[in-house]
Amino acid sequence: MMLAALLGLVALLAAAAPFLGRWAGRPGGWPLAAGLLALALWVGLAPPALGTSWFLPWIPSLDVGIRLRFDGLSWVFLLLVLGVGAAVLAYSARYLKRGPHPGFYGLMTAFAAAMTGLVLADDVILLFVMWEFTTVCSFFLIARTSPQAQAPAVRTFLVTVGGGLCLLGAVIATSVRTGTTQLSAILEDPVWSQDPTFAAVIAVLVAVAAFTKSAQFPFHAWLPDAMVAPTPVSAYLHAAAMVKAGIYLLLRFSPAMSDVLTWNVLLITIGLVTTVMGAVFALQRNDLKELLAYSTVSQLGLIVATIGVGSSAAIAAATLHTMAHALFKSAAFMLVGVIDHQAGTRDIRTLAGVGRAMPWTAAMLALAAASMAGIPPLLGFVSKESILDAMWEGSGAGWLVAGIAALGAVFTFAYCARMVLRPLPGTRPASLSGMSEGGFWLVLPAAVPAVLGVLLGPAAWMLDGLTSAGATAAAGSEVHTHLTLWHGLTPALFLSLAVYTVGALVVWRAASVDRVLDRPLFPFTGVEAVAAWQRGTVAFGARVGDLTRSDAPARHLAVPIVTMGVLAAVGAVGVTGLGDLRDTSRPFDWVLLALVTTGTVAAVSLRSRIGALAVIGVTGFAVTLLFFTLGAADVALTQLLVEILTVVVAVLLLRRLPRRFRRIPRSRAAVTGVVAVIGGLAAAVATFALTGRRGLSPTGEHFLLNAPDDTGGSNVVNTILVDYRALDTLGELTVLGIAGVVIYVLLESARALPLTYRDPVPVLRVPATSPLVDAETNGVFNRTFAKLGIPLMLAFSVYLLLRGHQNPGGGFIGALVAASAFALAYLAASSDTQRRASYFRLIGAGILIATGTGLLGFLEGSFLKPLHVDIGTLHLTSAVLFDVGVYLAVIGVVVASLDLLGGWPAPKQPTGGTRTEAPDPPPDPTEPAPVPTREPVTTGAPTKEES
Numbered sequence: 001m002m003l004a005a006l007l008g009l010v011a012l013l014a015a016a017a018p019f020l021g022r023w024a025g026r027p028g029g030w031p032l033a034a035g036l037l038a039l040a041l042w043v044g045l046a047p048p049a050l051g052t053s054w055f056l057p058w059i060p061s062l063d064v065g066i067r068l069r070f071d072g073l074s075w076v077f078l079l080l081v082l083g084v085g086a087a088v089l090a091y092s093a094r095y096l097k098r099g100p101h102p103g104f105y106g107l108m109t110a111f112a113a114a115m116t117g118l119v120l121a122d123d124v125i126l127l128f129v130m131w132e133f134t135t136v137c138s139f140f141l142i143a144r145t146s147p148q149a150q151a152p153a154v155r156t157f158l159v160t161v162g163g164g165l166c167l168l169g170a171v172i173a174t175s176v177r178t179g180t181t182q183l184s185a186i187l188e189d190p191v192w193s194q195d196p197t198f199a200a201v202i203a204v205l206v207a208v209a210a211f212t213k214s215a216q217f218p219f220h221a222w223l224p225d226a227m228v229a230p231t232p233v234s235a236y237l238h239a240a241a242m243v244k245a246g247i248y249l250l251l252r253f254s255p256a257m258s259d260v261l262t263w264n265v266l267l268i269t270i271g272l273v274t275t276v277m278g279a280v281f282a283l284q285r286n287d288l289k290e291l292l293a294y295s296t297v298s299q300l301g302l303i304v305a306t307i308g309v310g311s312s313a314a315i316a317a318a319t320l321h322t323m324a325h326a327l328f329k330s331a332a333f334m335l336v337g338v339i340d341h342q343a344g345t346r347d348i349r350t351l352a353g354v355g356r357a358m359p360w361t362a363a364m365l366a367l368a369a370a371s372m373a374g375i376p377p378l379l380g381f382v383s384k385e386s387i388l389d390a391m392w393e394g395s396g397a398g399w400l401v402a403g404i405a406a407l408g409a410v411f412t413f414a415y416c417a418r419m420v421l422r423p424l425p426g427t428r429p430a431s432l433s434g435m436s437e438g439g440f441w442l443v444l445p446a447a448v449p450a451v452l453g454v455l456l457g458p459a460a461w462m463l464d465g466l467t468s469a470g471a472t473a474a475a476g477s478e479v480h481t482h483l484t485l486w487h488g489l490t491p492a493l494f495l496s497l498a499v500y501t502v503g504a505l506v507v508w509r510a511a512s513v514d515r516v517l518d519r520p521l522f523p524f525t526g527v528e529a530v531a532a533w534q535r536g537t538v539a540f541g542a543r544v545g546d547l548t549r550s551d552a553p554a555r556h557l558a559v560p561i562v563t564m565g566v567l568a569a570v571g572a573v574g575v576t577g578l579g580d581l582r583d584t585s586r587p588f589d590w591v592l593l594a595l596v597t598t599g600t601v602a603a604v605s606l607r608s609r610i611g612a613l614a615v616i617g618v619t620g621f622a623v624t625l626l627f628f629t630l631g632a633a634d635v636a637l638t639q640l641l642v643e644i645l646t647v648v649v650a651v652l653l654l655r656r657l658p659r660r661f662r663r664i665p666r667s668r669a670a671v672t673g674v675v676a677v678i679g680g681l682a683a684a685v686a687t688f689a690l691t692g693r694r695g696l697s698p699t700g701e702h703f704l705l706n707a708p709d710d711t712g713g714s715n716v717v718n719t720i721l722v723d724y725r726a727l728d729t730l731g732e733l734t735v736l737g738i739a740g741v742v743i744y745v746l747l748e749s750a751r752a753l754p755l756t757y758r759d760p761v762p763v764l765r766v767p768a769t770s771p772l773v774d775a776e777t778n779g780v781f782n783r784t785f786a787k788l789g790i791p792l793m794l795a796f797s798v799y800l801l802l803r804g805h806q807n808p809g810g811g812f813i814g815a816l817v818a819a820s821a822f823a824l825a826y827l828a829a830s831s832d833t834q835r836r837a838s839y840f841r842l843i844g845a846g847i848l849i850a851t852g853t854g855l856l857g858f859l860e861g862s863f864l865k866p867l868h869v870d871i872g873t874l875h876l877t878s879a880v881l882f883d884v885g886v887y888l889a890v891i892g893v894v895v896a897s898l899d900l901l902g903g904w905p906a907p908k909q910p911t912g913g914t915r916t917e918a919p920d921p922p923p924d925p926t927e928p929a930p931v932p933t934r935e936p937v938t939t940g941a942p943t944k945e946e947s
Contacts, residue, residue, distance in 0.1 A: 003054045003068040003120055009039060010082075010116045014109040021105035028105055029093030033086045033445075036112060040082035047075055050469060053122060057861040064181050069122035072469025076319060077119040077240075077248050079466075080326045084240035084449070085112045091334050091445035092232040094438075095341060103144055108232070111137040111241050119248055122183045124171040131167060131213075131245060135160045138242045142229045149228040155530045156222040160242075163212025163219070167249075170205035173198075183252070187476075192256045199256070203263040206253050207270075214246030214300045217274045221526025224281075224293040231337030234289065238296045239330035247300065247322055250307045251315070255476025258310035267308025272404045274301025279411030283418065284517045288336045288346040291419055292329070295372065298408060299325050305405065306387050309394040312479045316471035317386035320463065320483065324383040327449040327456075328371040332419075334446030335365040338438040339423070348419065353428035357435045360443055362424045364450040371453040373416035373503075374409060374496065377485050378457040381496075384409065386483075388492035399491075406495045413503030414513070421507070460484060554672060561679035568682030571689075588629060595622035604673075607660045613650050617643055633808035634717040641816035645894060648823045652901035712868055712875045713805035721810065722879040722886070726864040729882075730850050733889050737843040740893040744840075747900045782828035793821035801887050805879060811886030818887070819894035826898050839896035846889025853882040 013035045020028040048070045056066040089108060096104065114137055118130035135157065143153035175181045177198065178189045192199045210216075215223035223243065227234060237243065250267065257263040278298030285291040303325070306318040338361050339354060340346045355362040371380030388409075391402040428435060437443070456463060460483035471479035487493070506513055524532075548556065599619030606612045620643040627636035696704070703716045703724075711723040721729050797818035804810025856878055857865035867878040 001054065002048045003052060003070055004056070006039065006043070006078075007068065007113070007116055007120060009035075010109070010113045014106065014113040017109040018102035018106035021102040022100045025100050026096045026098055027093050028101065029089040029091075029096075032105060032109055033088075033090035033093065036082045036089065036109075037086035040079055040086060043075065043078050043082065050075075050473075056858065058125075058863060060862050062181065064125045065123060066126055067123040067182060068120040069184060070120065071473040072466075072471070073248070073251055073319075073473035074119045076323065076466060076470035077244065078116065080240040080244065080323065081112055081115040081119065084326055084330045085109075085236060087330060087445045087448055088232050088236045088239075088334070091235070091337075091442065094442040095232060095334075095337060096230075104141075104230075107137050107141050107144075108236065111141070111236065115241050115245065118245055123181050124175060124183050124186065125181050127183060128164070128167055128171050131209075131249075132161075132164050134213075134242055134245055135164060138226070138237060141233045141237075142226050145229050145233075151531075152222075152225040152228050152527075155527065155534065156226050158534060159212050159219050159222045159530060163209040163246075166205045166212075167209035170202050170209065173205075174202060187253065187256045189256075192260070196260070199260045200262040203253075203257050203260045204266065206249060206257070207263065207266050210246035210249045210304075211270060212246070213249070214243045214304065215274075215297050216246075216270050216301060216304055217277060218526070218529075220274060220278065220297045221530050223297055224290055225527050225530075227287075227289050227293050231289070231333060231340065234293070235330050235333035235337070238293070238333060239326045243296060243300055244322065244326070247303055247307075247318075250304065251318065251322075251470075251474040254307060254310065254315060254474045258315075258475070264308050264310055268305050268401060269308075271301045271303070271305025271308055272401065272408070274298065275305065275405065275408035276411065277301075279408050279415060280517070280521070282415040283411055283513070284521075285415075286348050288339070288348060288351075288419055288423070289333070291415060292332055292336060295412070295415060296329060298412060299329070299372070302387060302405060302408060305401065306390060309391055309398075309401070311390060311394055312471065312475045312477060313386070314390035314394060315475040316467055316479050316481045317383065317390040319470040319474060320386055320467050320481075321383035323463070323467075324371065324379045324453065327453045328368045328378075328380055331364060331368040331446055331448075331450035331453070332372065335361055335368065335443075335450070338442055338446060339365075341442070342438050343435045348422040351423035353425070354435070355424035357428055358437045360437060360447070364443070364447045366420050366424065367450045367454055369416040369420045371450075371457075373413045374499070376457070377454075379453045379460065380457075382457055382460045382483055382485060385487065385490075385492045385496060388495050389487070389490055392491045392495075402491070402495060406499050409496075409499045410502045410506065413499055414506040414510075417503070417507045418510070458485060558675065561675055564686075565675075565678045565682045568686060572685065586629075589626070592622050592626045592629070595619070596626075607663065609654055609657060609659055609661065612661070613647065613654070617647060620646075632717075634715070634810065634813065637808060637813050638816065641813065641820060644820055645816065645823060648827070649897050649901065652898070711805075711866065711879065712877050713879070715804060715806055715808065715810070717808075718804045718810040718883075719879070721812075722805075722882050723866055726854070726866075726879070726882060729886065730854060730864065733850055733886055734847060736893050737847050737889055740839060740843050740896040743893075743896055743900055779828055779830055782824065786824050786828040790821045790825055793824070794818055797821065797887075801883060802880065804883060805877065811883035812890055815887045815890035815894070818891050819898075822891070822895050823898055826902055839892040839899060842888050842892030842895065844892075846885045846887065846892060848885070849888065850882050850885030853878050853885065 013032060017028070017032055020031060024031075050071050051069070053067065053069040055068075058065045085108075089105070092101075092104070092108070111134065114130050114133035118127060118134065121127040121130055138160070139153050139157040142156060143150050171181075174186050177191055178186050180186060212219045215221075223238075226237070229237070275298045278294050278296075278301055282291050282294035282298060285294060299321075303318050303321055306314050306321070336346060339351070339358065342358060342361075343351060343354070345351060367378070371378035374381045374384035388402050388405060391405055392398050394401060464481050464483055467481045467483065468479055471481065550556070596619050599615045599622065602615040603612050603619065606615065620639065624636050624639040624643065627633075627639055700716075703720065707716050707719045707723075708714050711719040713719040713723070797814040797816075799814075800809035800817060801811055801814035802809075804814065854864035856867060857863050860867060864882075866882075869876045
């Protein structure tokens with residue numbers, strides 16, 4: 001339970017952070033930092049036993065659950081996530097501008113919660129969910145900075161989501177192949193040694209996913225591009241959150257991949273290319289924050305290459321350098337933020353005298369840079385020596401790998417000197433005369449990790465236990481480390497001396513180096529490449545969309561209808577034993593079929609929209625009767641109610657559409673008629689072949705036999721909807737709610753469109769004394785009936801809702817009856833300005849109730865699993881509560897349609913007393929001219945609606 005409590009507490013902080021950020025404003029970072037620090041101390045001083053696990057079923061049918069596991073690797077990364085997170089939030093409490101910051105603190109703590117879940121996850125599905133959650137958090141943290149940050153945020157999102165798709169492919173493939181989603185079991189499966197091809201494919205997928213997250217070549221451009229984010233975001237993202245997720249993934253999969261040649265070659269090659277390239281790019285930069293961004297790319301490349309070596313010593317070195325990097329990089333980012341906060345600039349060409357104006361900040365920045373450069377006696381030196389030693393001792397061309405890593409270290413030494421020696425010494429220019437030291441509480445959170453890098457260098461032995469535990473989990477075998485500053489005269493030491501010598505020479509000849517590097521090294525930048533890829537993808541999608549981009553329904557219907565006909569023709573060859581149609585039909589079936597056929601032919605023949613609506617209703621009622629005769633009472637009730645409400649909604653639409661359909665050429669009508677007949681015959685034959693009246697299928701028999709025991713309900717249709725496939729119903733309910741919102745957006749957007757037109761058809765006028773003139777008199781029948789009918793209909797809808805689990809009814813049918821009552825209320829109203837219900841609240845309440853009922857299922861071990869309680873002879877189930885959510889959401893969507901369509905302002909009425917109605921379509925040139933008719937004689941005054 002300790003793991004669940006740990007994750008729950010971080011999630012609780014994330015939930016409280018927006019309210020705290022709004023209520024307390026900028027100082028809200030202090031309590032959030034204290035919360036993360038307390039959790040970090042808990043994990044550091046009293047951690048759970050290694051190997052502790054916790055499991056909560058999530059999708060039991062797939063054996064997917066919230067499965068958490070604590071081992072040495074989780075221990076290392078938890079300390080980084082929580083400890084660095086605490087420092088960054090404390091720093092934010094003084095760095096941010098005064099005022100409320102609910103979004104910033106909410107997203108930052110959500111970032112911490114996502115990383116906590118990621119490093120504790122022992123289920124690949126949960127791992128993937130948390131992985132994508134970090135992507136979403138980073139996107140919003142970058143995008144919310146300013147309008148100019150939206151493009152970099154999108155580019156970052158696209159690159160990292162692409163890697164997420166690779167991880168998803170690996171998750172699915174490994175789960176299917178090993179038969180489990182438990183991560184620890186997958187990594188221990190013998191498939192990695194038995195099937196080299198499968199192992200190589202998964203190695204590539206996992207590596208690419210990690211490369212995109214950890215900004216490795218060729219996916220490195222997003223990390224410097226994301227520097228538009230505030231400094232606290234950059235510090236956390238670079239030191240302990242986003243980019244460290246990729247490193248964690250590589251270390252987590254190392255036990256299974258360390259002997260896969262593809263993995264070793266890919267990681268070593270890409271890692272070394274990235275570490276040298278990133279260091280050179282950093283040496284080109286004058287913006288301190290951008291320099292640090294490229295330094296992160298370089299340092300992460302060094303870690304990736306070390307993981308690729310795969311030996312126990314290399315894994316231990318990568319683990320140690322991950323911790324060292326978190327300390328010096330978080331400190332460096334926050335200290336550069338202090339300089340920017342005080343001086344208003346990060347350009348080293350305009351900064352000078354920072355050391356004199358801000359001595360504490362300058363000293364701490366020098367310590368962080370020295371650790372990053374690997375200068376003794378700091379922790380960065382110990383970790384760098386461990387990496388060089390592990391590479392040199394690695395199998396194969398270890399000397400070559402170590403040599404390239406040392407080359408990257410030379411440039412690292414040079415850019416660290418650049419960020420210290422350029423801005424810190426000297427005399428302040430007049431433009432920075434007001435620069436002074438930042439406040440104590442602003443500098444302190446940044447100074448802590450820098451000082452830790454100094455203290456833990458000579459006392460590196462204090463990290464033996466943590467490093468050994470992390471390396472043991474990542475290597476898959478027992479690893480014991482003995483960290484110390486002095487390892488004797490080793491190849492790594494001589495490489496370090498060479499790095500210092502050559503690096504000092506590069507610093508000494510800095511002016512010459514600047515002249516060489518002060519030019520583009522490639523014809524395009526990484527950001528330009530990502531932007532070009534984005535534009536090309538959008539353009540390609542537009543070209544593909546052009547194939548089906550049409551408002552003509554026929555073009556969209558042709559593909560499924562023709563495909564269905566082809567499938568039916570191919571399938572008919574192999575279908576045998578259909579029997580005699582007379583054995584599976586009854587005389588009344590042919591009567592209903594004749595009604596459906598007549599209605600269909602009439603609907604496609606009529607040009608009047610109202611006439612077509614009427615005959616379609618006839619067809620719908622015939623189908624309703626057919627459902628009743630077949631015993632599908634629930635489906636028949638649904639069909640009947642939908643037909644009724646369709647008429648009401650359609651009438652609201654028809655008053656804004658032309659009264660007549662456009663006449664189409666006979667040749668086109670013939671072609672579409674033939675296609676429709678073929679499609680209909682194919683569907684009929686397929687239905688007869690697959691079902692007929694040959695008894696229940698095994699699936700139907702299973703539901704009939706087991707539904708009462710499984711769900712406590714005897715209405716199989718309802719139990720399938722709210723018990724067996726409740727997750728599917730919840731998804732449909734959400735889509736239905738979104739449809740209600742879409743209706744609102746579309747109609748509100750249409751208010752700005754011009755809607756003034758004339759109807760050339762003359763209007764029949766009625767006498768002023770006629771009841772049709774006055775809405776109050778005209779609606780007397782509806783209002784009289786509504787007084788009794790509406791309460792009865794609503795009561796009946798509740799009755800159908802409550803009985804649905806045992807008898808025909810349920811939430812959807814009950815909601816349609818209630819919606820019919822609302823429709824009657826609208827028809828009885830004397831004005832379209834009388835609103836009847838808050839439909840958004842109904843929709844939201846329905847979805848929340850259904851989702852909340854699903855969460856109650858966790859009490860029985862699974863989301864949406866119904867709970868059952870017997871009170872005497874009364875059986876209660878939470879599925880009824882789920883049905884209440886369906887009931888409310890469906891009512892909300894129907895009421896939204898009635899309210900928005902009925903209350904939508906009519907088009908502006910032109911003068912002359914003509915009707916407000918969309919004009920008839922222009923006549924088809926192939927159609928003969930209509931015969932003129934006499935205009936009807938009108939008498940009396942215009943109606944109220946016409947005046």
